Amino acid sequence: xxxxxDQFRARLNIPIALxxxxxxxxxxxxxxxxxxxxxxxxxxxxRSAVFAPVNNLKLLIVDEEHESSYKQSDGLRYHAxxxxxxxxxFANANILLGSATPSFESLLNVKxxxxxxxxxxxxxxxxxxxxxxxxxxxxxxxKEMPSENISPALHEAILHTLSKRGQVVIFYNKRGFASxxxxxxxxxxxxxxxxxxxxxxxxxxxxxxxxxxGLSKTPPDRCPECRNPETTRIERxxxxxxxxxxxxxxxxxxxxxxxxxTEKVVDELAxxxxxxxxxxxxxxxxGKKGAYREILGKMRSGEADILVGTQMxxxxxxxxxxxxxxxxxxxxxxxxxxxxxxxxxxxxxxQAAGRAGRGSEPGRVLVQTREPQxxxxxATVTGRFKAFARYELDFRKSLGYPPMGRLLRxxxxxxxxxxxHQATETTFMALKHLIEQDSDTEQxxxxxxxxxxAYEKLxxxxxxxxxxxxxxxxxxxxxxxxxxxxxxxxxHFKDFRLAIDVDPFDxx
Numbered sequence: 001x002x003x004x005x006d007q008f009r010a011r012l013n014i015p016i017a018l019x020x021x022x023x024x025x026x027x028x029x030x031x032x033x034x035x036x037x038x039x040x041x042x043x044x045x046x047r048s049a050v051f052a053p054v055n056n057l058k059l060l061i062v063d064e065e066h067e068s069s070y071k072q073s074d075g076l077r078y079h080a081x082x083x084x085x086x087x088x089x090f091a092n093a094n095i096l097l098g099s100a101t102p103s104f105e106s107l108l109n110v111k112x113x114x115x116x117x118x119x120x121x122x123x124x125x126x127x128x129x130x131x132x133x134x135x136x137x138x139x140x141x142x143k144e145m146p147s148e149n150i151s152p153a154l155h156e157a158i159l160h161t162l163s164k165r166g167q168v169v170i171f172y173n174k175r176g177f178a179s180x181x182x183x184x185x186x187x188x189x190x191x192x193x194x195x196x197x198x199x200x201x202x203x204x205x206x207x208x209x210x211x212x213x214g215l216s217k218t219p220p221d222r223c224p225e226c227r228n229p230e231t232t233r234i235e236r237x238x239x240x241x242x243x244x245x246x247x248x249x250x251x252x253x254x255x256x257x258x259x260x261x262t263e264k265v266v267d268e269l270a271x272x273x274x275x276x277x278x279x280x281x282x283x284x285x286x287g288k289k290g291a292y293r294e295i296l297g298k299m300r301s302g303e304a305d306i307l308v309g310t311q312m313x314x315x316x317x318x319x320x321x322x323x324x325x326x327x328x329x330x331x332x333x334x335x336x337x338x339x340x341x342x343x344x345x346x347x348x349x350x351q352a353a354g355r356a357g358r359g360s361e362p363g364r365v366l367v368q369t370r371e372p373q374x375x376x377x378x379a380t381v382t383g384r385f386k387a388f389a390r391y392e393l394d395f396r397k398s399l400g401y402p403p404m405g406r407l408l409r410x411x412x413x414x415x416x417x418x419x420x421h422q423a424t425e426t427t428f429m430a431l432k433h434l435i436e437q438d439s440d441t442e443q444x445x446x447x448x449x450x451x452x453x454a455y456e457k458l459x460x461x462x463x464x465x466x467x468x469x470x471x472x473x474x475x476x477x478x479x480x481x482x483x484x485x486x487x488x489x490x491x492h493f494k495d496f497r498l499a500i501d502v503d504p505f506d507x508x
Contacts, residue, residue, distance in 0.1 A: 002293050003317065004044050004063075012042065019045030019052055022289065047072060047080040050087065057091040060084045064316060065097035065106060066347055068340075071505040079503065100354060101347040104396070105403040107389055123358075130325070130356040130363035132381045136372045147268035149260055154326045154366050155272065158306075162276055166323035166361060167299060168306045171352040172265050173332050175211075175282040175310055177203035179259025183223035185252050190220065196457040202284065203263055213459040219255070226253030265328060266308050273306070281309035314352035320359030327352055330369040330377060337454050338507040339401050342376040346388060349380045400446070400469050402503065408445075408468040408476045409504035410483070411453065413461040414495045420462035423496040424450045431466065434482050438475070445470040445479060454508040461497070476502060 001020055008016055017031035017040045034040040036053045043052040047070055050060075062070070062081050070080040081097065088095035097106055097115070109115040123129065135153045146155040149172070161168050180198035181190045189198045192210040199208035199217070207216050262282050269278050281295050298304035299319050307313060307322075333345050349367065357363020369377055379388035397404040412427050414420040428450055438444050446469045453463040470476050480500050487498045 001044065001046060003296070008042065008044060014042065015040050017043040017045075017052065019043055019049040021046065021048070050080045050083045057087070058093045060088050060093060060095040061098065062095070063098045064351075066099045066101055066103040067315075068344065068505045071503075073501065073504070073506045074499070077501050079505075082503075101350050101385060104343060104389060104393060108393070108403040127357060128362050129383065130353055130365045132353055132365040132367060132383075134372045134377070134381055135366055135368045137368055137370045138372075146272055149265055149268055149328050150272060150326075151366075151368055154368065157324055157364065157366055158273065158326070161324040161364075162273060162305060164323070167302075167304070167319065167321040168324045168326065169313060169319070169322050169352070169355045170265060170269070170306060170308045170326045170328060171310075171314060172260070172262050172308065172328040173310050173348065174259070174261040175263065175284055176200035176209070176261030177257070177263040177267070179261065181208070181219060181255040182258045183226055184254045184256050185226050186223060188223055188226075190223075190255065194457070194460045196455055200261065201257060203267070212455065222253035223255060262308050262310060269306055269308065276305040277303060278306045278308060279304040281307060281313050283310070283312075286312070311348055311352075314348055314355065316351075317355060318358055319355060322355050323357060323359075323361045323363050325353055325356040325363070325365045327365070327367045330367045330380075331371050331374075334371065334374065334376060336508070339396070339399070340505070340507075343392060346376050346380050346385075349377075350385075353380075400471065405469055405471050406473050406476050406502075407504055408470075408480060409499075409501040409507070410466040410468070411463055411499040411501070412450070412465070413458075413463045413497045413499070414493070415461055416495060417462045419493060419495060420464060423493055423498075424464040426490075427498060428466070430486050431468070431479075431483070434479060434486075435468075443470070443472065443475075445475055 001018065005016055005018055015034070017035055019028060019031060023031075023045075031040065031043070032053055035043060036055065038055045041054070043049055043054055045052070062084050065081050072078050072080070081103075085095055085097075087093075099106075106115060110117045133153075135151050137151065140151055144152055146152060150158075158168055179200060181201055182188070190208060191198050192213065192215050194213045194215055195210055197210065197212060199210055199215070201208055201219060206219065208219050209216050262280055263284075266278050266280050269276070277298075279295050279298055281292075285295065286292050295304075295307070296317060296319070299307050299321065302321060307319070327349060330345070330349055333341055333348075335341065338344075353365040353367075355363075356365050367377070367381060371377060375388070375391060379385070379391075393404065396402065401407070410427065410431070412420060412424045414423060428447075431447060435445050435447065447466060448469065449466040450464045453465045456463060468476065468479065480502055483498065483500055490496065
């Protein structure tokens with residue numbers, strides 16, 4: 001957003017309203033008043049900016065329209081892109097959806113002649129598309145790796161780029177120093193007590209963080225399981241006899257750092273390239289106001305040589321000095337339980353690769369992977385977006401998944417595990433009854449589940465979920481309304497919550 005505002009102000013030389021969650025309530029209110037009165041005619045912002053009270057609205061632009069972050073997945077659930085489309089329709093205004101990797105929903109709308117496709121076959125100033133190369137990590141022996149996450153090919157490419165005074169972007173879609181801490185004796189992983197996810201170790205602050213509920217704690221010296229003789233699986237045998245001798249007790253319960261994150265990658269780069277200035281951009285480093293501008297400013301001014309970051313560095317940043325992009329692990333996210341996982345990874349890798357070669361020098365992209373033959377990886381490297389889209393859409397059509405069909409996701413939760421299970425059964429029976437009332441037996445909604453959510457416990461609540469499939473948006477909308485009414489009539493549960501999400505993007 002800061003980059004966009006700077007560009008618009010420089011080109012148009014007019015006042016612009018900036019609207020997003022980090023803008024204070026007073027300046028945001030003043031911006032709304034100026035828009036209402038017509039003193040400001042352009043609003044720029046994140047998801048909620050779609051509701052800006054612009055007078056005489058004639059043009060809406062949704063940049064990176066494929067982004068899943070346009071979907072608000074809690075509270076008031078809406079998709080900002082879809083709201084923008086409907087707002088343009090009501091205002092009789094034009095709308096422009098921009099993306100290098102359009103969403104499948106938008107591609108289908110093009111096919112159905114609802115949208116007009118405008119293609120940009122060349123880069124600005126006819127700059128060449130970056131050369132994308134695969135680094136098959138299966139072919140690299142561990143002892144050949146310059147560091148845990150930097151392959152020999154990427155290492156040589158970084159050295160060459162730095163010698164030519166070029167800049168480097170390293171993309172790794174995990175933050176922290178280690179993904180988790182694991183006991184070397186009993187293999188227990190230190191997990192969040194509120195969520196069924198491992199705690200991520202952040203070395204700089206020496207804390208374990210839950211990236212879902214925000215829990216923060218000091219790392220234990222030893223595995224809590226192994227230090228308790230009553231519960232440990234390694235200090236006592238089946239008869240209760242001690243297995244470990246006193247002299248061996250100091251070896252029990254040591255915690256090892258497993259996996260990696262952006263903080264770990266920065267640490268490795270600092271050792272490999274001591275003369276290079278490395279900066280990091282992820283949620284941990286952009287918390288304070290102005291941090292975005294400061295980090296990107298160092299790259300644009302040439303003060304920094306290497307930028308390491310998560311998906312936020314792949315979001316359209318224009319860094320002309322970057323001639324090399326390294327993608328540490330392209331496989332992250334490919335196998336999560338989400339039918340959109342391949343689409344998301346294709347978009348993310350393509351967007352990250354697009355940061356290279358935006359200046360006068362050509363760009364190069366190295367993609368490290370252990371699945372070089374995966375259709376998503378192959379399609380990304382070869383740039384065959386349309387072929388990939390056809391393959392994925394045929395797959396979705398066979399299963400009735402969006403955009404070929406519509407989905408409703410129901411999430412049942414409670415702080416009490418037994419109540420969550422009981423409420424799930426009750427919800428299932430109510431849902432089944434509502435669907436069976438539909439006289440159109442051939443086009444009835446289809447229930448998938450119930451099943452424990454991928455993260456069964458989140459923020460202290462046990463969770464089960466359903467998916468309801470239909471080709472009719474009207475049927476899902478009617479079903480959602482009936483479920484809201486039904487839920488309001490229930491009185492015998494103490495802590496039962498039912499989240500109803502139409503066209504869900506979050507499957508976890």
